[in-house]
Amino acid sequence: MSVSGLCQVCESAEASHTCDQCGRAVCDQHHDDAFGLCLDCSAGAGGGNGSETGEEPGRGDTGDDVRF
Numbered sequence: 001m002s003v004s005g006l007c008q009v010c011e012s013a014e015a016s017h018t019c020d021q022c023g024r025a026v027c028d029q030h031h032d033d034a035f036g037l038c039l040d041c042s043a044g045a046g047g048g049n050g051s052e053t054g055e056e057p058g059r060g061d062t063g064d065d066v067r068f
Contacts, residue, residue: 009038021045 003025007015013027019038032042 009040 003015003018005015005025007013007027007030008024009026009030013029015025015027017026017028017031017038018024019026019031019041020036021041022038024038026038030039031037032039035042035045037045
């Protein structure tokens with residue numbers, strides 16, 4: 001599929017990919033090749049753009065800090 005126009009995330013670089021999930025045209029910088037998704041969709045799918053610490057977001061109820 002041919003993609004033309006500006007990236008729909010940064011609106012400055014030439015779009016060269018289409019997100020498989022949302023269909024946005026995105027540049028190389030805003031595309032996750034491993035998932036075929038834009039970085040916004042990749043972060044929601046557990047891609048590498050979310051937390052770099054390895055912790056799952058919203059999981060503060062694990063470890064020694066659990067209180068009942």
